[in-house]
Amino acid sequence: MSGVVDDVRRLGRFDHVCWAFDDADTFRAQAVTFLAQGLADGQRVWFVGDPDPRVVDALPAASEGAFEVVTTSSTYSSGVEVDADSQVRTYARSTEQALADGFTGLRVATDATPLVRTRGQLEAFTRYEHQVDRYMAGSPFSAMCGYDRGVLGGDAVAELACMHPNANDDATPFRLHAATLPGCAAAIGGELDILTEDLLVKALRRADLRPDPQGELVLDATALTFLDHNRLLQLVGHAEGLGARLVLRTDQPIPRRLVQLMDLPAVRIEAAR
Amino acid sequence: MRTGAAAGHTGYFHEALYYADEEELLAVVVPFLRGGVAEGEPTVLAFGDEHATLVRSALPAADAGRVLFHPGGDMYARPASAIRSYRKMLAEYTAAGAGQIRIIGELPPIALGATWDWWARYESAINTAYDEFPLWSMCAYDTTTTPPAVLEDVARTHPRSAAPGELHLPSTPYLEPPVFLSRQRPGDPDPLQLTEPILSQVDPDPAAVRAALTNLNRAPAGPVLDEVGLADLLMAATEVLVNAQLHGVSPVRLHCWVGEDRIVVVVTDQGKGPTDPFAGLQPAAHAPVGGLGLWLAHQTCDHVALYRDDGQFTVRLISGNPHHRVAEQNRISAAEPA
Numbered sequence: 225m226s227g228v229v230d231d232v233r234r235l236g237r238f239d240h241v242c243w244a245f246d247d248a249d250t251f252r253a254q255a256v257t258f259l260a261q262g263l264a265d266g267q268r269v270w271f272v273g274d275p276d277p278r279v280v281d282a283l284p285a286a287s288e289g290a291f292e293v294v295t296t297s298s299t300y301s302s303g304v305e306v307d308a309d310s311q312v313r314t315y316a317r318s319t320e321q322a323l324a325d326g327f328t329g330l331r332v333a334t335d336a337t338p339l340v341r342t343r344g345q346l347e348a349f350t351r352y353e354h355q356v357d358r359y360m361a362g363s364p365f366s367a368m369c370g371y372d373r374g375v376l377g378g379d380a381v382a383e384l385a386c387m388h389p390n391a392n393d394d395a396t397p398f399r400l401h402a403a404t405l406p407g408c409a410a411a412i413g414g415e416l417d418i419l420t421e422d423l424l425v426k427a428l429r430r431a432d433l434r435p436d437p438q439g440e441l442v443l444d445a446t447a448l449t450f451l452d453h454n455r456l457l458q459l460v461g462h463a464e465g466l467g468a469r470l471v472l473r474t475d476q477p478i479p480r481r482l483v484q485l486m487d488l489p490a491v492r493i494e495a496a497r
Numbered sequence: 498m499r500t501g502a503a504a505g506h507t508g509y510f511h512e513a514l515y516y517a518d519e520e521e522l523l524a525v526v527v528p529f530l531r532g533g534v535a536e537g538e539p540t541v542l543a544f545g546d547e548h549a550t551l552v553r554s555a556l557p558a559a560d561a562g563r564v565l566f567h568p569g570g571d572m573y574a575r576p577a578s579a580i581r582s583y584r585k586m587l588a589e590y591t592a593a594g595a596g597q598i599r600i601i602g603e604l605p606p607i608a609l610g611a612t613w614d615w616w617a618r619y620e621s622a623i624n625t626a627y628d629e630f631p632l633w634s635m636c637a638y639d640t641t642t643t644p645p646a647v648l649e650d651v652a653r654t655h656p657r658s659a660a661p662g663e664l665h666l667p668s669t670p671y672l673e674p675p676v677f678l679s680r681q682r683p684g685d686p687d688p689l690q691l692t693e694p695i696l697s698q699v700d701p702d703p704a705a706v707r708a709a710l711t712n713l714n715r716a717p718a719g720p721v722l723d724e725v726g727l728a729d730l731l732m733a734a735t736e737v738l739v740n741a742q743l744h745g746v747s748p749v750r751l752h753c754w755v756g757e758d759r760i761v762v763v764v765t766d767q768g769k770g771p772t773d774p775f776a777g778l779q780p781a782a783h784a785p786v787g788g789l790g791l792w793l794a795h796q797t798c799d800h801v802a803l804y805r806d807d808g809q810f811t812v813r814l815i816s817g818n819p820h821h822r823v824a825e826q827n828r829i830s831a832a833e834p835a
Contacts, residue, residue: 397704417703418739450707452735453789477728485796486789 227399227413227447229390232258232368239366240357242388244373244381244395248335249278251370254392255333256282258368262331263290267366268322270294272334289325300339305348308355315356319365329364336384337372346380347430353387354401354431361389361402371395386427389413400427403444405496408473409433413447416455424455428462435468445474446496456482460490498596499631500536501529502665508628512665513655514601514637515648522548522637523555524661526601529635530556533599534563539590543567543602544637573604576619577778577795580626587630600634609647612800612819614682617647620654621677622778635659653677678774681805687761687813688821689754694763696753700742703735706751710734710762713755721760722816729797730816734762736790737812741766745810759799759817770803770810777801 229241232254241258245251255271256279262269263286271279275293283291299314300306315330322330340346359365369388371381385395389402389411398414405411410433416424435441441463451459456479463470470491472479480493503510516522526542530552533540542552542564553561572579583600590598608616620636627634638651652658652670654677659665672680696709714720714727722730734751741749745766754761773781773788777795781788794812795801800819804811 415704415707417735418743419703450704450731450735452732452739453793477725478732481725481728481797482732482793485793 240360241390242385243370266328267331268327270332306352308352331366333368335370351430358402405444408442408444411444416451441468442471445472503633510633512635513658514635539598541565541600597631603637617650621674675774694752698751733794737764762814765811
């Protein structure tokens with residue numbers, strides 16, 4: 225699923241959610257709910273961070289090997305920029321191990337704030353978020369990434385949140401993430417207008433989208449509820465920069481209407497179903 | 498090659514046709530259409546059903562078969578759409594080698610009411626918008642039913658008029674489009690605007706406005722606008738709001754009223770509005786990079802009005818039924834004893 229999330233209990237085995245928070249208590253409460261749901265679904269669950277009793281003690285009793293507190297430093301290299309490829313491989317191995325051990329998958333909750341303190345770390349981590357999302361879209365690995373707005377600021381958190389298929393509340397106006405529809409380079413949902421211009425530029429660059437062999441950049445836009453004409457031109461321009469023609473797969477009325485009115489040959493709308 | 502009254506003219510030859518009865522109408526329309534057919538020119542009639550039927554029966558069958566009968570109602574839903582459709586048609590005819598194209602059209606009577614102001618702007622703007630084509634067109638107006646103020650605008654927006662007996666007379670009150678389009682037209686409030694707005698915001702966030710409009714559209718008796726109508730209004734409101742915030746002067750105020758059959762959104766800033774007198778009716782010269790927002794609003798709303806008064810620039814959008822005056826008059830006359 226993708227969208228704005230107000231309750232992590234609805235998330236499934238493949239989901240990836242960003243939880244922007246202003247106080248750590250709300251994040252911990254949501255992390256407990258998220259992990260407890262994973263246990264109930266037969267997943268192996270990890271809390272990545274310090275062994276906080278407010279999380280550990282709040283979780284229901286788990287079978288051997290089902291729950292583990294994993295320190296951030298043993299999972300991520302601290303103080304440096306994340307190496308996306310190797311980090312995705314680490315989680316892939318852990319997910320496969322969880323399956324081999326009889327679990328239905330791996331579920332992780334972490335407060336990733338300490339990993340994105342510098343601009344360089346933030347840049348690398350946003351790219352990583354998209355790459356790991358591609359892995360999650362096809363594997364039984366789900367994660368909840370907490371980011372502290374008080375520490376990072378709302379703009380930086382939006383840069384991270386927009387690379388997730390799910391985000392809470394007003395963490396980001398749009399989401400660019402791995403597509404589950406076949407043939408799509410990525411999915412884009414939410415609302416795109418002038419206020420999202422810079423964020424969209426960054427997200428598109430970091431997602432590093434690749435056109436298909438037919439020279440089309442196909443985006444699953446089924447959840448794109450609004451875009452203004454300049455953002456449509458921005459997406460068209462991005463596709464053209466990749467030497468591709470933009471295709472939006474959507475049944476939403478606004479993208480369809482805009483393309484019709486603007487008579488743009490460089491973009492095609494395809495029915496989502 | 499140009500023929501008939503437009504012989505020797507370069508560009509658009511735009512005439513009003515005033516008539517008081519069917520006889521007068523046919524006395525101009527029939528020779529105009531037959532002349533076009535005889536010259537092998539693309540000859541188009543964009544009338545409502547009643548007059549289209551009348552003209553068809555008055556033409557010899559061989560001529561009627563060579564006139565393109567275009568449904569006027571579809572063509573004249575919105576001025577910006579009419580300009581877009583006609584320009585496309587004219588470009589195709591010209592590319593195919595037409596030396597002249599003849600079109601005669603009439604606005605549906607409802608367009609002469611509450612929404613006349615944007616049709617008046619249309620009638621003026623097309624003098625420029627169609628001038629690159631070898632077009633001779635006539636716009637028919639019934640002098641017995643058209644309001645006098647509308648007829649005054651017709652005289653100011655048509656350089657000449659056609660009359661029975663192949664007469665073609667210059668229109669003394671005619672104003673060049675930049676002059677007509679730059680005039681300060683008094684605001685004609687929708688009756689809803691005389692009540693308290695249901696939503697008033699200062700320098701609002703476009704996303705918050707979209708969320709509020711989406712909520713307001715959910716009336717207890719069912720949505721005021723259908724899905725596409727709401728989508729169109731959200732697009733237009735965002736474009737107009739962003740224009741005001743980018744190009745206008747703060748504070749930008751947004752007011753909204755919701756009626757049974759329409760939503761009215763008014764955006765005001767403290768600036769002077771666009772300098773281009775054709776703004777909204779055609780994409781601005783620098784489009785698609787900028788200049789498209791107001792044009793899109795003109796394509797998606799059922800009425801757009803632009804006002805400049807008290808040092809403010811105002812854009813009013815109506816989605817749904819904009820013909821409030823007509824509807825109210827009908828209600829009043831229905832309530833009156835016979």
